Every structure is written in C-alpha cells, then in structure tokens.
Amino acid sequence: MESPEFEPAKVRPFLEARFKELSPSVEAKTGKLPLLQCLAYGAPEMAKVPVQLLISVHLLSFYQACGVGLGALAFSTACARCLDVLTDPVMASVSDATRSRHGRRRPYIFLGCFFYAGCLFALCSPPRSGAASTWFGTFYVLFFLADTLTNVPHNALGQELTLDTEQRRRLFLIAKLFEGVGMLLAAVLPALFTMLLRSPCDLPPGCESSSSSVQCDIASSLQVCVATNPFCEWTEPVTMPASAAFCQNLCLVKRAECSDAYADSNRAAMQIVGLVFGLWSIFSYLLCIAVIREKISSGPINGPAAAAADRAPALSWTQHVHQAQRDVALLAPATSLGSTELQSAEPTVGPSKVEEVLPNFISMLQNRPFRAMVLPWILDQTLAAMLASMLPFFVTYVIAPEILCLRQPVLSETAFLCSDLNVMSMGLVGLLVAAILSMPAWFALAARIGDYRAWIAYNVFNAGTNLLLAFPGTYWPDRTALVFTTVSFAALNGVPMGAKFLTDNVLGVCIDYDELRTGARNEAAFTMFSSFIPKVVSVPASAFPLSVLAMIGFKAPKPGGEPNLYQAPSVIWAIRVMFAIVPTFLALLSCFLKWYCFPLKDLRAADAEIKAGLLLRREGRPYRDPVTREFVLASSGQPDTPSTQRIAALLSHFPGPEPLQVCLAEPLEHRGKGLAVRAAWQLAAAVTASVAAIGAAAACMAAGLLQEKSWSWLPSLLVVTAGLAVLASAVSVLRLWAARALLRLSPGLSDEVLAAALAQRQYVAGGQLPAAAVKEADSATAAFARVLAELAADAAAVARRALLGRSAPVVPEVLRSSTTTAP
Incomplete structure (x- = not known):
C-alpha cells in the first residue's frame, strides 16, 4: 500500500487557514499575536490570583480583628471549596459547549466581571455590627462563584489566542507579569493605605515603660489613685445618667483609642483596596472583550461523539493492514453504525448536551x-x-x-x-x-x-x-x-x-495533542x-x-x-x-x-509533529502519534447519523475495554443492563460517602470543634470531602443515565458494533508501515518544523528591529517563496 509524496507547499496554506479559523486574533500569514492582544488578555490577571493573595494574607486577619472566629473563617472557606469542586467542571463544560456569534468565552466574561467586582468590594466592606461572620461567609462563597463564572472562560481564552508554542510562551509571560505586579500591590496596598489614613496617635510620656500597663486600683480618694500608679487619674466616664468617678490608667485608655483609630483606618484601607481591584477587574475584562477577537462557534458541540462525526477514529496501521479483512467487516457497521435495528430504535435522536459532559472529561483524562x-x-x-x-x-x-x-x-x-x-x-x-x-x-x-x-x-x-x-x-x-x-x-x-x-505553555501542547486524538x-x-x-x-x-x-x-x-x-x-x-x-x-x-x-x-518537535498529523489526518493519510511513536490511520467509515453519534457518546461514559466486554457477554435485548447495575452500585456508594461526610461535618460543628483551634481544620476538611463525594455522585448519575439509555437502544448494540469499538480500544501497535508512508509522515513533520522555525525567527527579527527603532518591514521567509521544501 503506497502513499503519495507529501507536498510541502501545503504547509503554509494549512497554517494560515488554521490560524484564521481557530485564532482570529493572530496575523494569519505570520502566526504572530499582536502585543495589544497579549496586553488585553494579560491585564485581568492583575485581579485574579492577586485578589486571592489579598484575601489570604490581609482579609482573613482583618475579619479576625472584626471578631470573626478562626473556625468560622475556615468553615466558610471550606464551603466555597466544596462548591468549587462542583461548579468549576460544570462551568468548563458549559463554556466549551456554548455556541454564540460572540464566541464561547466572552459572553461569560462580560456577565461575570460586574458580579466579580461587586462581590469583591462587598467582601472588603463588612458591617460594623456583629454580623461580620455571616457577611464573610455569604460574600466569600458568592465571590468564588463569580470567580468561576468569569475566570474559567478567561483561562480557556488564553489557550485559544494562539496555536504556536513560541507565541503562547510570550502571551503567558505577559499575563504572569501582570499577575506579579498585582500580587505585589495586593501585598503592600493595605498596609500603605492604612498608614496614610491613620491619624497620629502619640502616647503620653512614660507610657512605653512596663509599669504603664498596670491596672489602677479603685479607691475612694484622689490621693490613693495617684499613689497607686503615676499613670492613674480620677476620670469621670461619660454615662447616662452620670456615674461616680473612678480611678483609670490613662496609658491604657490612650492605647485603646490608638487601637480603635488603627482599626478604623484599616477598615477604610480595605474598602479602598477592594474598590481599586474591583474597578480594575471591570476595566480589564471589558478591554479584553473589546480587543480580542474570538472564533465564532455555531457548529455542533465539540466532543468525542461530535468529533467522530467529522473525523473517523484513528486505528493502528497494523490493524488496518494486517487484519484488514476482519476489521473492515467490523468497522463498516461499527463506524457507520447503520444497522436497521439502531435506525428503528431511535432514528433521529442525537446526543444531548448532558450526554456530552462526562465523555469530554473522560477523554481529557485519557x-x-x-x-x-x-x-x-x-x-x-x-x-x-x-x-x-x-x-x-x-x-x-x-x-x-x-x-x-x-x-x-x-x-x-x-x-x-x-x-x-x-x-x-x-x-x-x-x-x-x-x-x-x-x-x-x-x-x-x-x-x-x-x-x-x-x-x-x-x-x-x-x-x-x-x-x-x-x-x-x-x-x-x-x-x-x-x-x-x-x-x-x-x-x-x-x-x-x-x-x-x-506550565501554561506545556498545557497548550497537551490541548493541541488532544485535538489530534479526538478532533x-x-x-x-x-x-x-x-x-x-x-x-x-x-x-x-x-x-x-x-x-x-x-x-x-x-x-x-x-x-x-x-x-x-x-x-x-x-x-x-x-x-x-x-x-x-x-x-x-x-x-x-x-x-x-x-x-x-x-x-x-x-515541545517544538511535538508541535510540528502534531500540526503535521492534523494535516495528514484530515486527508485520511497515516501520521505518527508524537506520544506513542506509532503510525495511525483514519478509517474510511464515518458515523454521520444522530443515532450513531448518540451511541458513541453513551459508550464513551465507560472507558476501557472491560465495559464493552460486559455488554458483549449479555443477550442482545439486555445489553447495557450490567453497566446500569454497576453504575447504580457506584451511585449508592458515592451517596453514602456524601451523607457520611456531611453528617460527620455537622457532628463536628455541633461538638464545637470549630472553636477549638487545634481541631478547627477537621470540619473544613470534611466539608471539602463531602464536595468531592457529591461530585462522584454526579458522575455516577451521568453513567447510570447513559447505561439506561444504552439499555433502551440495545437492539442497535449488535456484536459487530461492540466488537469494532472493542478493537479500537484495545489495539496493540506493531508491525511496519510501508516505507513510502513513513517517508511522507516524516517529511511532513520536517516541513512543519522548518516553517514554524522560520516564523519564530521572523517574529524575533521584527521584535529586535522594533527595539532598535528601525521602521523597515521584515518579510517572513515563509512568504518569500511560493513553496516550502523539507530539509
């Protein structure tokens, strides 16, 4: 089986089309991300992690000074973490699945930035009454919900702005510079504003000595009061009605007044800092939305099933060549899944958004x-x-x-x-x-x-x-x-x-590789x-x-x-x-x-190999997997009906070959029952763990452990454990849902369908790819590596000329010739 020669001239058009489709903010011909877009994306970082530093270093101490116990603070923090365990994955799934002419990220950033800033300012402005504990718990939880709504999409937006490792490194460098400046401001601004707002408070002479802290004895005459301590005097408290005068230590009174003055200035400083970071977050997020162009997403949901509809699943070359007769017989019904039983069972129903959530995360963990x-x-x-x-x-x-x-x-x-x-x-x-x-x-x-x-x-x-x-x-x-x-x-x-x-740049390559795996x-x-x-x-x-x-x-x-x-x-x-x-x-x-x-x-070599694989895969030609180092080939069958997409999504809830072997061992009319029973047991175990963790947390609080400094961590840890158990319960519910849906679709789960899916999950790489195919894949990788290196070098040359003040334009090497040849 011979493969045609790879044409290096395809590299530049492919990259240009890819930049236009997925990263409209970059210059399509050069792949360069303009500095303005980098600054617009990075500016909100000044009010993300730095605000969490502000809360942990300054705000928690401020609330303790307001009378909130350490245990109550720890419990409120744990409650917020418990919700984060549930809301962060949900928000990620919702953002990835959004289809809007405004993009997948910017609508949520716009909605969330005002909520984010408002909750931050409220968190920094507790009431003077005894409701500070309730105030902190309420707005701390609301603030982190706003953080999830705003920053989960914003973090994802950064990985969409550019698909080039060099440009991505530059983007995240600028973002972290903003974050570093924000953390420095969060560390020093509260103390700085407190110092500026604090009125002078000088103690009377001699109050620095240790004897000035002695409590004055109540006596019946002025002479006794003075004799007790030189800092004690008769004073008349302001009471209604007026009370008798008493002996009082003026140093202690003045220290209390200074302490109150410091508390007032600290309160005002925290409000100003909260206002500053809140206004900056609104401004920077709106700037990000206005400047950055996001790809317009109006097609089907990205996910394993949807990807299978556009691109056939990758099979090992050995399977495709050496076991062709067996696999072709299985792959045709498996990938098209066009059996009459399936079509009669549910002819037009595709996967719902709920049925796409768990497969996306399972695919990510694979x-x-x-x-x-x-x-x-x-x-x-x-x-x-x-x-x-x-x-x-x-x-x-x-x-x-x-x-x-x-x-x-x-x-x-x-x-x-x-x-x-x-x-x-x-x-x-x-x-x-x-x-x-x-x-x-x-x-x-x-x-x-x-x-x-x-x-x-x-x-x-x-x-x-x-x-x-x-x-x-x-x-x-x-x-x-x-x-x-x-x-x-x-x-x-x-x-x-x-x-x-x-770390963000390394993560970007993982996302690119996932696109190669799943489409x-x-x-x-x-x-x-x-x-x-x-x-x-x-x-x-x-x-x-x-x-x-x-x-x-x-x-x-x-x-x-x-x-x-x-x-x-x-x-x-x-x-x-x-x-x-x-x-x-x-x-x-x-x-x-x-x-x-x-x-x-x-990462440079992996980036070139991933891009080469994407091009070759799109053309249905063999490519090398940069992780396994094996060659894979896209099969010819395509699951292009709603029902087949739903089957693929439902089976994706159960990774690995063993669940499919369970289905194969069951009668045709009961296929999916074993998976449903297993999911029901998993759900029962997760719910039991959730109830036990919640009950244990409630018992600890009833026993007063929140007030015990040596044990106040235990209720907090139990609350977070409860959140993880609830998340496991949600996963089990989704799997039970999928198993019951498969049970209803059991006539379509023929031996051929499951055997083909099983073969795809447990293929073993081996054998030899024909020399022509190996040469084509390697030459494609080399061509991409050369073009990407030229783009990086030209971008660096432009930056150097800008620093030197030269205005002469630099024409990228990749544009100087109509074709690009492999070295």
Whole structure:
C-alpha cells in the first residue's frame, strides 16, 4: 500500500487557514499575536490570583480583628471549596459547549466581571455590627462563584489566542507579569493605605515603660489613685445618667483609642483596596472583550461523539493492514453504525448536551501528556499552600524578631526589626519582586533550551531555594544578619516562581495533542484545572501542618492574640521541617515525575509533529502519534447519523475495554443492563460517602470543634470531602443515565458494533508501515518544523528591529517563496 509524496507547499496554506479559523486574533500569514492582544488578555490577571493573595494574607486577619472566629473563617472557606469542586467542571463544560456569534468565552466574561467586582468590594466592606461572620461567609462563597463564572472562560481564552508554542510562551509571560505586579500591590496596598489614613496617635510620656500597663486600683480618694500608679487619674466616664468617678490608667485608655483609630483606618484601607481591584477587574475584562477577537462557534458541540462525526477514529496501521479483512467487516457497521435495528430504535435522536459532559472529561483524562501533568501540578500547588500557611509561624517562632530584640543591646518594641509583620512583609515583597524580575530570564532560558527543560529546571531551583530556609533561626548570633539573610533567601525563593508561565505553555501542547486524538478542542476542560487544583488542594495542604503542630504540643496564642513566643524545641523543628524540608521533597518529587512521566520532551518537535498529523489526518493519510511513536490511520467509515453519534457518546461514559466486554457477554435485548447495575452500585456508594461526610461535618460543628483551634481544620476538611463525594455522585448519575439509555437502544448494540469499538480500544501497535508512508509522515513533520522555525525567527527579527527603532518591514521567509521544501 503506497502513499503519495507529501507536498510541502501545503504547509503554509494549512497554517494560515488554521490560524484564521481557530485564532482570529493572530496575523494569519505570520502566526504572530499582536502585543495589544497579549496586553488585553494579560491585564485581568492583575485581579485574579492577586485578589486571592489579598484575601489570604490581609482579609482573613482583618475579619479576625472584626471578631470573626478562626473556625468560622475556615468553615466558610471550606464551603466555597466544596462548591468549587462542583461548579468549576460544570462551568468548563458549559463554556466549551456554548455556541454564540460572540464566541464561547466572552459572553461569560462580560456577565461575570460586574458580579466579580461587586462581590469583591462587598467582601472588603463588612458591617460594623456583629454580623461580620455571616457577611464573610455569604460574600466569600458568592465571590468564588463569580470567580468561576468569569475566570474559567478567561483561562480557556488564553489557550485559544494562539496555536504556536513560541507565541503562547510570550502571551503567558505577559499575563504572569501582570499577575506579579498585582500580587505585589495586593501585598503592600493595605498596609500603605492604612498608614496614610491613620491619624497620629502619640502616647503620653512614660507610657512605653512596663509599669504603664498596670491596672489602677479603685479607691475612694484622689490621693490613693495617684499613689497607686503615676499613670492613674480620677476620670469621670461619660454615662447616662452620670456615674461616680473612678480611678483609670490613662496609658491604657490612650492605647485603646490608638487601637480603635488603627482599626478604623484599616477598615477604610480595605474598602479602598477592594474598590481599586474591583474597578480594575471591570476595566480589564471589558478591554479584553473589546480587543480580542474570538472564533465564532455555531457548529455542533465539540466532543468525542461530535468529533467522530467529522473525523473517523484513528486505528493502528497494523490493524488496518494486517487484519484488514476482519476489521473492515467490523468497522463498516461499527463506524457507520447503520444497522436497521439502531435506525428503528431511535432514528433521529442525537446526543444531548448532558450526554456530552462526562465523555469530554473522560477523554481529557485519557490524554497521556495531560495525565502526566496532574500529579506534579498537585505537588506544586501543595508546596505553595504549605509555604503560605506556615510563613507566619516560621517568622514568628523560628526567626522570632520579638525574641531577637531582647538581646543586648535591647531594642524598643517599636523598632522596625522587632515586628514579625515587618519581617514577613519584607520577605514577601522580596519574593514577589524577584519573581517579576526573573520572568524575562526564564523566558530567554526556555527559548534557548526548550520549555520542557526549563520547566524541569524550575523545580530543581525551587527545591534548592526552599532548602536554604532550613538554616536561619534564633541561634544565629547577629540578629541583623539573621533578618536580612532570611529576607534574601525569601527573594531567592521568588526566582523559580517567575517560571510558572511555562506550565501554561506545556498545557497548550497537551490541548493541541488532544485535538489530534479526538478532533475537538475543549480548552476550558483543561485550563479549569489551573484554578480547580489550587482551590481543592489549599484546604488539606493548610490543615495538615496545623494538625501536626497541635499534636506535638504547639502553644496557642494567648486570649488577646499575643503569641506564645517560647515554644518547645520539637515545635520549632516541626515548623522548620514543614516550611523548608517537606516543600523541598515535594519539589524534587514533582521534578522526578515531570522527567519520568511526561512524554513530550521537545515541545517544538511535538508541535510540528502534531500540526503535521492534523494535516495528514484530515486527508485520511497515516501520521505518527508524537506520544506513542506509532503510525495511525483514519478509517474510511464515518458515523454521520444522530443515532450513531448518540451511541458513541453513551459508550464513551465507560472507558476501557472491560465495559464493552460486559455488554458483549449479555443477550442482545439486555445489553447495557450490567453497566446500569454497576453504575447504580457506584451511585449508592458515592451517596453514602456524601451523607457520611456531611453528617460527620455537622457532628463536628455541633461538638464545637470549630472553636477549638487545634481541631478547627477537621470540619473544613470534611466539608471539602463531602464536595468531592457529591461530585462522584454526579458522575455516577451521568453513567447510570447513559447505561439506561444504552439499555433502551440495545437492539442497535449488535456484536459487530461492540466488537469494532472493542478493537479500537484495545489495539496493540506493531508491525511496519510501508516505507513510502513513513517517508511522507516524516517529511511532513520536517516541513512543519522548518516553517514554524522560520516564523519564530521572523517574529524575533521584527521584535529586535522594533527595539532598535528601525521602521523597515521584515518579510517572513515563509512568504518569500511560493513553496516550502523539507530539509
């Protein structure tokens, strides 16, 4: 079986048509994404992750000062995470399935940005009454619902803007630069506005001494009051009706007045910061909608079944050639599924939107490169969550600035280095500034050695910088050197943070590969994980260190909130281990998994091979799978009827060969019954787990564990567990729905249909492709690699000329000739 020669001249028209169809914002002839589109997409990033930093670092402490208990805050956070487990996948599916002349993403961004900004401002503006706890719980949950509505589509939009790895890296670099600036502002603006709005409050002379805090004794005469303490005086409280005068410590009264003034200025500062970020989010999202052109989607839903209608499923070359007679006999009814029984059962009913939801996610999890990303992704987010939760403990108890100031010479408690908040703020600012400044260096490194190698290097560097934090401590003799070395180590930890945009570029290649596998692009289903994983991981990753500290004897802060600085050595070492050693281990494990499991080691080569495969597949010719390295061929049959599309969608609810073998073993009139029974048992187990988790959470709250600082994490963890169990219940419901639908369609599930589907799921690659087909596929890949390299080089030349101020246009190499030949 000979294949015709590949014509390299097809490359440029194919890429140009692909850019016009899928990425209308790019320049179709060059594939370059204009800077304005990059800025418009990246601007909203300043109010996404930075706002979550604002909430975790400043807003939670602000609500505690307003009288909201730590347990109530943790429970509200867990409730929001529980809803995220359900709403994020639903929003991703809805956005991917939307068909509108305005696009799949922009309508939701437009609707959500006002809701997002309003909830953020309300969250930063709690009432002065005792309803702060209810206010926080309500608007915290609403804010993250708005976050799902707005940012799940916005994250997916980024992967649609360009299909080129070089341009995608540039796009996400700009987006992360906006995010870095936003995080820096979220870290410093509350303190800055509080300082600017705070009125001067000077204590009377002598109130800095320890004797000024002594309570005054109530006495019957002025002489006794003065004799008790030089700071005590007779004062007459303002009461109605007027009461007798009493002896009062003026220093304590003035301190209380200063504290109230600080609380008022802090409240006003939080409102201003909430307003600033809210207005910026509205402006930037509307700018994004106005500037970016999105592909107009009016066709059928993208999904496994719909893709099968447009492109035949890929079969191994060995199956197609060496087992042709057996497979052709099976493939004809299997792919066309045109049996009379099926047509008579349901002649015109296609898959519903509900029946498309689960197959899309199952297909995503069968994507090997993406599956290899998930566990390292979880480890990276766990590392970040542990560092964020343990940072206050590390500064307060390991570095212990307040203890350092008691050394000779003793420093005043108002000295800058004696405040753990000041030390923590310096470290956080150093970390964020280093992250921003290191981003261009990581960009250049990725362009030089490749995104995959830079992605690995990010984890190695992260492990080394985390390990440095194991060494500082109060045993250092020089307190100034200790503080500034700690801040320097924190800044070094910011350097690997600057490489996080590489993950988005790697994810983009996984989405492209999924298109090669299935013929459909479901960007939101993939990018949803960029917000979903941190939300789900944050609760257990934060709760684990706190529970360990509670078990080994951590002394909780005093009733007034003052920390117990003198902790047991075992507690200090536990904090050190969980802040430095455990994150180092997680970073190294993530690095190993990326190196061992991720199959696409060269993203440039994989990008060229994927694009070559898309072109060859469209023409029904063999192409090489960049992951398995085997050649595959599209079969000639096409399931082009609504009923056959529905059969494909329903069978896709049950991945792997074993469910189809169960159906084959059943009588024709009862096919699908075994799947229905199995799905019913799965549903019963998931519902039981949901009820048990909800009941356990309610019991913990009734027992008052939310108020127990050492156990307040347990109800929160149970709520998140309940959310995951409810999600499993929803998956089981969809599978039960599909199994019962297959049972109704059982006359159409003939042996030929199921045998062909089974053969497609369990094919074993092997054998040899004819030399002509191998040559054609390799020459197509080489041609795409050459053209893509020329486009990248020309884009770089244009950028260099722009920096040098030259106005002469650069004509891309790919446009200088009418044909492109393979090297």
